[in-house]
Amino acid sequence: MSLLxxxxxxxxxxxHLRFDLPATFPEEARRQLALILRRRDGIYRVSLASKPGKLSLRYQPELMSFEQALQAVAEALCSAATTPPSEEPPRPGPPWRRALGSGRHWIVAKSQEARETADALRIVARQRLANPWMAPGTARTVFNDLLILYLIKTHWSxxxxxxxxxxxxxxxxxxxxTYLLFLLLRARRAHLG
Incomplete structure (x- = not known):
């Protein structure tokens, strides 16, 4: 009987999709399956449960349809089953890192986003706070600029x-x-004039 x-x-x-994988699917192939799926465009989270045979997949519906997500899983299953196991054994690492599992990737990504946001805040605040006599609406303008930078960063790709x-x-x-740009320009014109 085939894996599919x-x-x-x-x-x-x-x-969001959840799958039950076959009991005969080896652990190395499960890890390989997760790696293959994480590389696919449109799939942003792949989780293997600690209980063998459970796979959870989150994808962006704007980038791929349900059928395309199923096709990606089918291709990854076939590829992971035929890929020979890697020669180097997985490094054990500290127990807290093993307990985090794939959640570690989420923590690393969120900390990177926080650093980038803090850098943007520093740049905007340095420009806005260079003048000691700030206008009353400056704080709102700073937060609007931060929101715009965040939206550009998250949607640029x-x-x-x-x-x-x-x-x-x-x-x-x-x-x-277009509407958000209109609101931004209207707020700037009101702030300047």
Whole structure:
């Protein structure tokens, strides 16, 4: 019986899938499966439960459909099953790191985002606070600038990968972006004048 027939889709939500993997699927192949899926564009979280045979997958519905996510899992299953095990054994590491498992990647990504946000805050605050006689609405302007920097940072890859290539398909995103720019310019004009 093939691996695909033994794999069961246990849950389907908006951007979230859970699978039961076959009991005969080896541990090394499970890790290889998770690595292959994490490299796919549109999949942002892959979790293997401590209980063998459980796989959880989160994907961005804007970037891939449900059928494409299933196709990615099917391809990764076949690839992981045929890939020979790696020669080097996994490094054990400290127990707290093993307990974190794939959550460690989330912590590293969030700490990187926090550092980038703090750097942006420092730059904006240095520019705004250089003048000791600040206008009354300066704090609001600083926070608006931070929000804009954050939105640009989080959506930039979507803009240049998908929105620019298929503008009519993403017309709602472009309308929202135009409206936010209108609000920004109106707030700046009111602040300056």
């Amino acid at each position: 027939k033994q794999t069961t889709l246990r849950y389907r939500g908006h951007g 979507l803009v240049y990968r998908y929105w620019l290539r298929r503008p009519f398909e993403h017309k709602n995103h472009w309308v929202a972006l």
